[in-house]
Amino acid sequence: MDIPKDLKYTESDEWVRVEGDTGTTGITDYAQDQLSDIVYVEHVVGEGDSVDKGEAHSAVESVKAAADVYMPVSGKIAAINEDLEASPELVNTDPYGEAWMVKFEISDASELDDLMNADAYEKFCEEREH
Amino acid sequence: MAYIPHTDKDRQEMLAEIGVAGFDELYQDVPEDVRFPDLDLPESVSEMEVMEQLQALSEANLELGHASCFLGAGAYYHYVPSVVDHILRRNEFYTAYTPYQPEISQGTLQAIFEYQSLMCQLTGMDVSNASHYDGATALAEAVILALNTHRGKRSKVILSPAIHPQYRQVVRTYTQGMDLEIAGDEKCDNGPEDLIALLDDNTTLIAVQYPDFFGHIDDYTELGKAAEDVGALFCVVANPLALGLLKPPGEFGADVVVGEGQPLGIPLSYGGPYLGIFTTSDKYVRKMAGRLVGETVDTRGQRGYVLTLTPREQHIRREKATSNICTNQGLMALASVVYLSTMGKAGLRKVAELCYNKAHYAAEKIGQIDGFKVWNFKPFFHEFVISCPRPVAEINDELLDIDIIGGYDLGQDYPDMKDHMLVAVTEMVSVDEIDDFVAALEEVANA
Numbered sequence: 199m200d201i202p203k204d205l206k207y208t209e210s211d212e213w214v215r216v217e218g219d220t221g222t223t224g225i226t227d228y229a230q231d232q233l234s235d236i237v238y239v240e241h242v243v244g245e246g247d248s249v250d251k252g253e254a255h256s257a258v259e260s261v262k263a264a265a266d267v268y269m270p271v272s273g274k275i276a277a278i279n280e281d282l283e284a285s286p287e288l289v290n291t292d293p294y295g296e297a298w299m300v301k302f303e304i305s306d307a308s309e310l311d312d313l314m315n316a317d318a319y320e321k322f323c324e325e326r327e328h
Numbered sequence: 329m330a331y332i333p334h335t336d337k338d339r340q341e342m343l344a345e346i347g348v349a350g351f352d353e354l355y356q357d358v359p360e361d362v363r364f365p366d367l368d369l370p371e372s373v374s375e376m377e378v379m380e381q382l383q384a385l386s387e388a389n390l391e392l393g394h395a396s397c398f399l400g401a402g403a404y405y406h407y408v409p410s411v412v413d414h415i416l417r418r419n420e421f422y423t424a425y426t427p428y429q430p431e432i433s434q435g436t437l438q439a440i441f442e443y444q445s446l447m448c449q450l451t452g453m454d455v456s457n458a459s460h461y462d463g464a465t466a467l468a469e470a471v472i473l474a475l476n477t478h479r480g481k482r483s484k485v486i487l488s489p490a491i492h493p494q495y496r497q498v499v500r501t502y503t504q505g506m507d508l509e510i511a512g513d514e515k516c517d518n519g520p521e522d523l524i525a526l527l528d529d530n531t532t533l534i535a536v537q538y539p540d541f542f543g544h545i546d547d548y549t550e551l552g553k554a555a556e557d558v559g560a561l562f563c564v565v566a567n568p569l570a571l572g573l574l575k576p577p578g579e580f581g582a583d584v585v586v587g588e589g590q591p592l593g594i595p596l597s598y599g600g601p602y603l604g605i606f607t608t609s610d611k612y613v614r615k616m617a618g619r620l621v622g623e624t625v626d627t628r629g630q631r632g633y634v635l636t637l638t639p640r641e642q643h644i645r646r647e648k649a650t651s652n653i654c655t656n657q658g659l660m661a662l663a664s665v666v667y668l669s670t671m672g673k674a675g676l677r678k679v680a681e682l683c684y685n686k687a688h689y690a691a692e693k694i695g696q697i698d699g700f701k702v703w704n705f706k707p708f709f710h711e712f713v714i715s716c717p718r719p720v721a722e723i724n725d726e727l728l729d730i731d732i733i734g735g736y737d738l739g740q741d742y743p744d745m746k747d748h749m750l751v752a753v754t755e756m757v758s759v760d761e762i763d764d765f766v767a768a769l770e771e772v773a774n775a
Contacts, residue, residue, distance in 0.1 A: 238614055242479060 199323065200227040202294055206270065206310060207319035213294060214270040216310065223270055224299045225258065225289065228323050233260040236289040239282035242266075243300070247275045251309055256299045258289060271309035273302030392596070394731060396761040398690075400711050400752020401541070401736035402463070402492045403599065404591045406569065406679065407756060412593045412666045421662055430635045436658060437633035440621040443661040446668050450571045451585040452578020453607035457618035458656035460604030463588030464495040467535060467565055468502035469606060469617045470584040474533035474561040475506070476615050482532035482560075486523055489513040490540035491565055493741035516742040520546055524554045531560040533584075538566045538577060542750065543687075543704060543711035545574060552581030561612075568592055568605060568664075570709050572676035573684065584608045593667025594660055603660040613637070618656060679755055683710035686762065687753035693766040694751070699773040703748060711752045713738065713745075717773050720749045726772045732765055 205213040211229035215222045230236065238259040243249050254266035255275070278300050282288060288297040304310070314322060334342075339351075348354060355363055373381075397405045416422060420435055430437060440458045447456035460466040471485055485508055487496050496513055503510070512523050512534075523534060534555050539545045548564065555562040563584040564577035569591035571577075577585045589603030590596075608616055614637075622636035668676065687710040695702040699717030714735075716723055724734035735751035742748075753762065
C-alpha cells in the first residue's frame with residue numbers, strides 16, 4: 199500500500215497536499231483498493247464554492263459501491279479535475295497524482311493540525327484490517 | 329420455499345414489542361363509524377351469472393370499432409397489428425416481472441436493448457433508458473435530470489403552454505417543495521420567441537412539445553441554440569409516431585427527448601398502461617433515471633445482455649441516486665418494439681403520412697362550414713384546433729348520439745380557448761367517416 203510521506207490524511211481516506219495556501223485532495227490508495235474498479239467520478243461542487251471541512255466535494259462510484267469524498271479541511275474550490283469524468287480509472291492507477299479531485303484555497307490552516315501524517319494513517323489502516 | 333405464516337404467539341410478541349395491547353388499537357385513527365362497516369354484499373352468484381352481468385355491462389360501452397374517433401390530446405387511436413398481442417402474450421414475457429436476477433432473463437434484456445436502440449433512432453439521441461410509466465413522468469424526470477446537472481444551483485424551468493396540460497401538472501406535482509420557478513405556460517399563445525425571452529442563467533431546463541398540444545410542428549432550432557447559450561438544457565416532448573415523418577429532435581439540438589409511446593402499438597385502454605420514452609445524449613447518461621441495458625460478450629465471446637446502470641438506484645447509489653424511479657414498462661416497451669419492427673421505417677412513415685393527409689383533408693372541409701374556423705396558424709401534423717359556434721361539450725353530446733367521438737374541449741385547460749375543439753385524425757378513420765363528421769358538425773352548428 200502506497201502512503202506518500204509528504205501528504206496528510208483523514209480518517210475517511212482522503213489525502214491532502216499542501217503547497218503554500220493551496221490544498222490538493224483526492225482519495226488514498228487504500229480507499230481505491232477497497233472500492234475496486236472506479237467507474238464514475240462526479241464533482242458535486244464547482245469552482246468558487248466555499249466548502250466546509252467534512253462536506254462532500256465529489257462522489258465516486260465503483261462496481262461495488264458509491265462513496266462521497268469529503269473536504270479534509272475547509273476551503274474555496276480553485277479547480278476541479280474534469281479529466282476524471284472521462285477517465286475514472288485514473289483513481290485506481292494513480293490516486294495521488296493524476297487522480298487529484300479538487301484544488302482549493304485553504305481557509306483555515308489550523309484545521310490541518312487535525313489530520314494524520316503518513317505514519318499515523320498507515321497505522322490507522324492496519325488497525326482496520328484486523 | 330415453505331410459506332410460514334405468523335403464529336398467534338408471533339403476533340402477540342410483535343404487538344408487545346411496539347407497545348400495543350391489541351389489533352383494534354392499530355385502527356384508532358380511523359373514525360369509528362367507518363372502522364368496520366357493514367359491507368352489505370349481495371348473495372354470491374355462479375360464474376355463469378357473473379359473466380352475463382359483465383357482458384351486459386360491457387355492452388353499455390361504446391367500443392371504438394363501432395364509432396368514429398376524433399379525440400386525441402395525447403392518446404391516439406391507431407391500428408395495432410395482431411402480431412403485437414401475440415408476442416406480448418407469450419408467457420415468457422407476459423408473466424415476468426422485473427428480472428431481479430437480470431442476466432438470466434436474456435430475452436427480456438434483449439427486448440429492452442432493442443427498444444432502447446429503436447428509441448435512439450427515432451429521436452436522434454445517443455441513449456435511451458428502459459422506459460418510464462408514461463410521457464408525463466418522463467418529462468418530470470427530464471426536469472430532475474436538469475436540476476441535478478446544475479447541482480440545484482438553477483431553479484427556473486420554462487415550459488411551453490403548448491405542452492400537454494396534464495404533463496405540466498405532473499411536473500408541478502413532482503417538483504413541489506423544491507422551490508422552483510415554473511414559467512412560460514401562463515399564456516396559451518406563448519410561442520418559441522416568447523419562451524426564448526424568458527431564458528436566463530438561472531434556467532435549468534426549457535421544454536417544448538413536438539408536434540405541440542395544438543398539433544403545430546415548430547422549428548425549434550433557434551430555441552435550442554438560445555438554451556445552449558445560457559447553459560440550460562433543452563427538452564423536447566415528442567410524439568414518436570410523428571417522428572416517422574418529422575426531423576428527429578436530436579438533429580436540432582435537443583438534450584433530452586421524452587414522449588408518450590402509446591401510439592406505437594399500444595391500445596388506448598382507458599389511459600394506461602402506457603409507455604414513457606426517455607432519451608438523452610451521452611453526457612447525461614449518469615444523471616439519467618431508470619435502468620439501461622447494454623450489449624456485451626460473455627467469457628466465451630458470445631453476445632449477451634446486461635443491466636448496465638441499474639445498480640445505481642437499487643443497490644449502489646440508493647440515497648445518493650438522483651431519482652429513485654427505476655420501474656420500466658417492460659411489456660409496453662416490448663409492444664412498441666414489435667410494432668416498430670412490424671411496420672418498419674417505410675411503414676411508420678406511411679402511417680404518419682396517412683394521419684397527416686387525413687387530418688388536413690378534415691381541416692379543409694371543417695374550415696368551409698359556416699361558424700367553424702381552423703385556428704392553427706402554423707403547419708400541423710394530425711391534430712388541429714377549430715373554433716366552434718357552440719360549446720364543445722354540447723356539440724360532443726350530440727355527436728355521441730350518432731356514434732362519433734368528438735374532439736377535446738380546450739376550454740377545460742385554456743380559459744382563452746373556450747369553444748375551441750382539438751380534433752385528432754388518425755389512419756383509423758376513413759374519408760367517409762370524415763365526411764360524416766363534417767356533415768354532423770354542419771348540422772349541430774345550425775341546430
